[in-house]
Amino acid sequence: MADSIDVLATLKLVYGIYAIIAISLIAWFGHRITKPKDDSSGPRPAFFWTYVAVLVFIGTGLHFLTYNAVPWVPIDLNRASIKADTVFDITYEDHQMSFSSFPMQVECGDHVVFNAISNDLTYGFGIFRTDHTMVAQMQVVPRSRNDLMWKFEKNGTYYVRSTEYSGPKGARMVARNAIVVTGCDHDDVRAAALGGQP
Amino acid sequence: MSFVNTLLNGHEGGLKHEGMTPMQKVALRFVVLGVLFYGLAAVEGMMMRVVEITPVAAIDDTHFFSIMTVHPMVGVFGSTYMIVFGAFLFLVPYFMKKPIFSLKLANASWMLIGGGTFIMWLAGFLFAYAPLYTLYWPLPADFAQFSLLGGIDYVVGVALIMVGTFLYSYNIFKTIMYTPEGWDKQPSMELFKDAIGFAAIGNFFKGKKTEHLVDLPVAAISRGTIDVGLNAVVIMAAGVLLLIYMFGAVFGANLEKTWVDALLYKNIFWWGLDLIADGLVLIFVAGTWYILAMMITGRDLFMKNVARAALFVEMVVSWTVWSHHLMSDQGQSNILKVLSGEMVTALELVTQGLAVYITLVTLAKARPLKMTNELKFLLGGLLGFMLAVPAGIIQADLGMNRVLHNTQWIVGSHVHVAILVGLTMTLYAAIYLLLPILTNGAKLWSQKLATAHFWLHLIGGIGMGSFMGMAGIDGMLRRSIYVDGEYNTYMILAGICGVMLLLAFAAFLFNVVMTFGVKGLIGIYSPAKTDTSDCVPALQEA
Numbered sequence: 001m002a003d004s005i006d007v008l009a010t011l012k013l014v015y016g017i018y019a020i021i022a023i024s025l026i027a028w029f030g031h032r033i034t035k036p037k038d039d040s041s042g043p044r045p046a047f048f049w050t051y052v053a054v055l056v057f058i059g060t061g062l063h064f065l066t067y068n069a070v071p072w073v074p075i076d077l078n079r080a081s082i083k084a085d086t087v088f089d090i091t092y093e094d095h096q097m098s099f100s101s102f103p104m105q106v107e108c109g110d111h112v113v114f115n116a117i118s119n120d121l122t123y124g125f126g127i128f129r130t131d132h133t134m135v136a137q138m139q140v141v142p143r144s145r146n147d148l149m150w151k152f153e154k155n156g157t158y159y160v161r162s163t164e165y166s167g168p169k170g171a172r173m174v175a176r177n178a179i180v181v182t183g184c185d186h187d188d189v190r191a192a193a194l195g196g197q198p
Numbered sequence: 199m200s201f202v203n204t205l206l207n208g209h210e211g212g213l214k215h216e217g218m219t220p221m222q223k224v225a226l227r228f229v230v231l232g233v234l235f236y237g238l239a240a241v242e243g244m245m246m247r248v249v250e251i252t253p254v255a256a257i258d259d260t261h262f263f264s265i266m267t268v269h270p271m272v273g274v275f276g277s278t279y280m281i282v283f284g285a286f287l288f289l290v291p292y293f294m295k296k297p298i299f300s301l302k303l304a305n306a307s308w309m310l311i312g313g314g315t316f317i318m319w320l321a322g323f324l325f326a327y328a329p330l331y332t333l334y335w336p337l338p339a340d341f342a343q344f345s346l347l348g349g350i351d352y353v354v355g356v357a358l359i360m361v362g363t364f365l366y367s368y369n370i371f372k373t374i375m376y377t378p379e380g381w382d383k384q385p386s387m388e389l390f391k392d393a394i395g396f397a398a399i400g401n402f403f404k405g406k407k408t409e410h411l412v413d414l415p416v417a418a419i420s421r422g423t424i425d426v427g428l429n430a431v432v433i434m435a436a437g438v439l440l441l442i443y444m445f446g447a448v449f450g451a452n453l454e455k456t457w458v459d460a461l462l463y464k465n466i467f468w469w470g471l472d473l474i475a476d477g478l479v480l481i482f483v484a485g486t487w488y489i490l491a492m493m494i495t496g497r498d499l500f501m502k503n504v505a506r507a508a509l510f511v512e513m514v515v516s517w518t519v520w521s522h523h524l525m526s527d528q529g530q531s532n533i534l535k536v537l538s539g540e541m542v543t544a545l546e547l548v549t550q551g552l553a554v555y556i557t558l559v560t561l562a563k564a565r566p567l568k569m570t571n572e573l574k575f576l577l578g579g580l581l582g583f584m585l586a587v588p589a590g591i592i593q594a595d596l597g598m599n600r601v602l603h604n605t606q607w608i609v610g611s612h613v614h615v616a617i618l619v620g621l622t623m624t625l626y627a628a629i630y631l632l633l634p635i636l637t638n639g640a641k642l643w644s645q646k647l648a649t650a651h652f653w654l655h656l657i658g659g660i661g662m663g664s665f666m667g668m669a670g671i672d673g674m675l676r677r678s679i680y681v682d683g684e685y686n687t688y689m690i691l692a693g694i695c696g697v698m699l700l701l702a703f704a705a706f707l708f709n710v711v712m713t714f715g716v717k718g719l720i721g722i723y724s725p726a727k728t729d730t731s732d733c734v735p736a737l738q739e740a
Contacts, residue, residue: 004601008671011592015611019585019664026581029558030569037565042500048555055551059544059591063536066597073597077532122334122460124526124604126675132684134601134673137526142336144461144529163604165330165677167343168259172679 003153004135005190007070072136075111075149084149085110090160092140093119095169097160103177106152108184114138116146123170124163127179129156129190137163152181156191208715209643215721221288221733222636224304226722228284229629229636231312233707235276236622238319240703242269247662247696250689253681262679263330264322270331273617274474275359276315281625282482283307283366285632286419288733289489290373293416296381297731299372303365310362318355321348330677332471333436335463339443349444353437360430360437367427374416378731385411393420395510398503414502415492418485421513425477428517432470461529469520476546477516479621481509483583484553486624490576491557493631495564505556512549519543522594526603535596543594550587554580571648575627578656582620585660586612589667602670609676610666610692618659618699626655626706633713638735643712651706658698665692 067073075082085107089100106112116125118140125148126137135158138148157180162173177192204212215223242265249257257265287307291298298304321327325348329338338349374393375386391397392412401407412420439458488499499505521538524530557580567573589611593602602608630648633640642648666674669688674680711719728735 007597008601011598012668012671015589015592015667018588022581022584023660026577026584029562030574030577033561033565033567033573034569035566037562042559042563048501051555052548052552055548056544058588059547060541062591063540063544063595066595070597072600076596076600077536121337121340122464128673132673134605136600137603138600139524139527139603141460141464141527141529143459144527146528148528161675161678163675163678164334165263165332165337167337167340168263168328169343171259171263171677172681 002069002071003188005133008133072150075151079149082111082149084113087113087115090114090116090125091119092116092121092123092162095166095173097162097173097175099175099178102175103157103180106179106181108152108155108181111149111151114148114150116140116148118142118146121166121170122164123166123173124161126161126163127158128161129158129188130192131190133190139164153184154181154186154188154191155184156181156188158191204643204712204715206716208640208718209713210641212713212715213637213640213718213721215718215724216727217638217735218722218726219728219730219732219735220301220726221291221298221731222638223722223726224301224308225284225288225632226636227305228280228287228308230719230722231308232277232280232284233629233710235272235280235312235315237703237707239269239273239277240700242272244693244696244700247689247693250680251686251693252683259679260326260328263328263677264326266677267328267330268319268322271318271356272315275311275363276319278479278617278621278625279359279363280308280311281629283311283363285486285625285628286423286482287366287369288632288636290370290416290419292733293413294374296373297378299369299376303369307362307366307369310358310365314355314358314360314362316355317358318352321352321355324348325351327352333440333467335458335460335467336443338440339447341447346444346447349440353440353444356433357437360434363426363430367423367430370419370423374412374420393417394424395421395506395513398506398510410506414499414506415485415489417506418481418488418509421509422478422481422485424513425473425481425516429470429473429478432466432473436467436470461524461527464524464527465520465530468523469517472520472523473516476519476543477513479616480516480546480550480553481512483579483621483624484509484512484550486628487553487557487576487580488560490572490624490627490631491560494567494570494573494576495560497560497564499556500560500563501556504552508549508552508556511545515542515545515549519546522599525594525596525599539594540596544591547587547591550583554584570630571642571645571652572627572631574652575623575630578652579620579622579624579627581656582615582618582623582659585663586616586620589615604676605670606666606674606676607670610663610670612667614666615660615663618663619656622659623655626651635734637714640713640718642709644709647705647709651702651709654698654702654705658695658702661695662692662699665689665695 088104091098114125120142123140124137125140127135136150138146140146157177160175160178162170246265248254249262287304325345327344327348375389377384389411392410393416397408488505492499518538519542521534522543525535525539592598593608593612665688669685674685
């Protein structure tokens with residue numbers, strides 16, 4: 001099952017290749033534009049409509065692709081009909097995070113809900129591995145529903161960081177070793193070993 | 199000619215401001231001030247780049263975030279708005295071959311926007327007011343973290359900018375619609391409808407097509423200007439809201455936790471902000487590409503009716519895309535996330551893709567072309583959006599947003615590549631193209647510096663955005679401070695690219711100063727000696 005590392009590594013590769021193609025295309029065009037033309041006709045209408053179709057296909061196709069390939073999208077969209085196995089409450093106030101249980105112990109494959117409540121400002125709730133790559137995040141808006149349902153598939157210890165700016169005082173809101181996942185067949189090599197990070 | 203003499207008097211006589219028309223002077227007043235504000239934004243950006251590499255004692259967290267608050271405001275309003283408004287206030291009467299509605303309003307616009315930007319900037323510099331440009335409620339009214347005086351300063355500055363913006367919008371539409379003295383009565387409503395795009399919609403449903411009264415460049419400017427006006431309304435409303443809370447604080451009533459629903463506020467505010475980010479920027483940029491392509495080639499635009507339709511679609515799209523900023527807000531409805539956030543946003547790939555296609559084909563049909571400064575910067579601008587728009591479409595996806603929102607990917611690969619490479623290089627193309635028209639033929643001092651400007655800016659802009667984006671993919675947040683060197687490799691590389699951008703600007707600025715001469719530059723701000731309503735002197739027009 002794909003996790004965020006796989007998705008982001010694919011993004012880096014695909015976007016990197018696209019960027020090289022785009023830069024090469026403009027460089028080639030810039031070179032050709034200074035040379036005399038071999039024919040005076042513009043592109044045929046079929047080329048134009050194919051181009052438009054490709055743009056529409058890529059623009060909308062991405063969303064169908066991720067709906068089917070990225071596991072958290074159907075969970076997000078069908079959130080109301082999925083029963084949570086465990087719910088953790090996280091309260092934000094005065095640039096502090098307090099947790100209903102700490103660390104938050106998660107069983108592999110369970111649907112867990114992180115239910116964040118802000119009593120003052122807008123914050124963020126982000127789950128990070130030891131190497132600082134992101135697992136997931138959501139916004140934490142005061143007096144609004146902020147509940148992220150997630151399913152962990154690898155063992156590991158993760159930290160939580162506020163991902164939204166809440167003033168200079170909130171620039172480093174971090175809770176180390178906040179989530180511990182156990183019971184999976186595989187370890188998350190980028191997350192701290194069980195027992196927490198130093 | 200000695201260096202000092204050129205510095206003072208300019209290259210080959212420099213800018214002969216005495217012979218300039220009032221309209222030329224007004225346009226250059228906007229542009230020169232806009233370029234200086236760009237320099238300020240670039241220096242601010244570089245200061246933040248340094249802090250991202252290593253902590254700097256002189257820049258603490260509060261200082262860092264106050265720079266981050268004013269940096270985009272100076273860049274967008276002080277620089278981009280100024281350059282764009284100056285160019286368009288000149289180009290609308292130039293293309294319509296009629297005098298501008300009001301020179302006084304145009305002068306008031308640059309003074310208000312320039313002065314307002316400076317006052318707003320002081321809120322960060324003097325009072326460390328730092329709620330960021332997003333102003334997520336109730337942060338801007340959090341007077342435990344920010345000074346009340348700073349907040350008032352900020353609101354007053356932004357209000358002045360918005361008043362200047364309203365005057366610009368009014369002036370543009372009045373210029374299109376009004377009847378100058380001695381002219382036959384102009385069909386005001388028909389001109390307005392055609393400028394906005396209603397006439398084209400009517401044509402779509404009618405058997406008999408009516409002729410366009412307004413040229414495509416003016417139509418592009420009009421449609422972007424609608425978004426300018428709407429955005430100003432939303433920002434002014436946010437300012438009024440803030441003032442109410444500030445007065446509450448002055449009189450000892452803490453309204454911080456009352457009345458305003460933070461999520462609803464966020465929706466309305468992003469609806470307004472997206473009129474800039476996904477509205478007028480894309481519309482103005484596409485319009486400017488068309489103007490540049492036509493002026494560079496001296497030919498009509500390829501598929502101009504499709505271009506007209508795409509501009510209208512872009513305007514409507516810009517009113518309905520805001521939800522892509524709220525895809526990580528769990529309280530936001532899924533319908534809005536999917537329809538507005540994903541699907542409508544995907545249309546921007548189509549509209550901007552069409553603009554790239556039409557511009558490239560227009561250029562290609564006119565080859566061979568000389569690789570002038572304006573052409574190479576135009577190609578750079580096209581490339582910028584070819585890179586930045588797909589990056590934006592990617593993050594406007596429910597799956598990707600969960601792991602990209604608020605990371606450096608957003609602000610690097612998308613925002614900075616769009617603004618620095620796409621938008622700014624397009625504006626530089628316009629500046630290089632309009633330079634001889636606005637200055638009655640002033641000659642550029644150094645082509646070598648112009649070439650250095652191009653390469654340093656292009657490589658620096660793409661490089662900085664790319665390294666920030668890679669750091670974002672690896673989890674680096676955009677509005678946080680890292681002190682343990684977590685992303686040092688990326689940040690050092692981004693910093694080197696930032697230095698290239700700064701050097702590019704220095705090369706451009708020095709070249710402009712040596713071209714115009716200090717006396718010529720100062721002369722732009724002196725009253726015009728000729729009393730004409732023409733855009734350019736009659737001799738040049740002939």
